[in-house]
Amino acid sequence: MKKENRKSAKEFTEECTALLSSVADALYAIGGKWKLMIIIAMARGNKRFTELQKQVTGISARVLSSELKELELNGFIVKKVSVGYPVTIEYELLPYSHTLEEVVGALSRWGIQHRDKIRRDMTSAGPSEKPNKLPKVK
């Protein structure tokens, strides 16, 4: 992605190959529709299963359940079960989740500017013109 032409073509190619594999690794761990969303919702203070399901719009209990398990296995969160009555179950972010701050920040900034771009594109194209040319923007 970087484009400093001081570098040889070979160096540049190698750099991109490394990018390809490290980004693939990242996507493998935190890719998918939900993982980041759940972590953000938890950062917001939501700890209970039902709270999370309300926050993360569109997720079903079944999927939330399995995503939480994966997040736990991968060391992002812990599940805490109280011994009192009634038993309450809370999920908490582990420190490792905070290593994602940079990624979340970058995605958020890009998401904001992308949303703006889409809006500009739609209005500049005028209403009812090529309505089929701007997909994937909810």
Place this chain on the structure above:
Amino acid sequence: MKKENRKSAKEFTEECTALLSSVADALYAIGGKWKLMIIIAMARGNKRFTELQKQVTGISARVLSSELKELELNGFIVKKVSVGYPVTIEYELLPYSHTLEEVVGALSRWGIQHRDKIRRDMTSAGPSEKPNKLPKVK
């Protein structure tokens, strides 16, 4: 995600709500297994369909084809068809793709450190101990 306690709880909650929606928007546009990978491969200089399919390991022609179409619709790339003989088809990154550099950089850095963490976890746990406790790491 940020944790500056100068902010009121209300401000913090609002901040996280905004995060949730902007990250959702970003994931909606560039989420999924392939889009970022294809863009990175193209940054590496790959422009032809078959080249891309070789670079982006695991993608099928059918999926690559449809992903390229979406990337084109969303303004990340252009498809250029030469008029010569034989007809050659090349895909090129548009400037808008470069707005993703920050995201790609963050993901790449995180991917690298995550890979290291996984390796440490595996070796410190010792071989053949809880081999079922570290999933999702290819």
Place this chain on the structure above:
DNA sequence: CGGCATCCAAATAGATACTG
């Protein structure tokens, strides 16, 4: 409330064959 099990529908993706 916080799940898991089951069943079923829908979306996604691979394989293969075929075309300009």
Place this chain on the structure above:
DNA sequence: CAGTATCTATTTGGATGCCG
């Protein structure tokens, strides 16, 4: 080479019911 079409296999997800 650069795809498309078709069929099928796999994955994914929703709905429901049950249980501690």
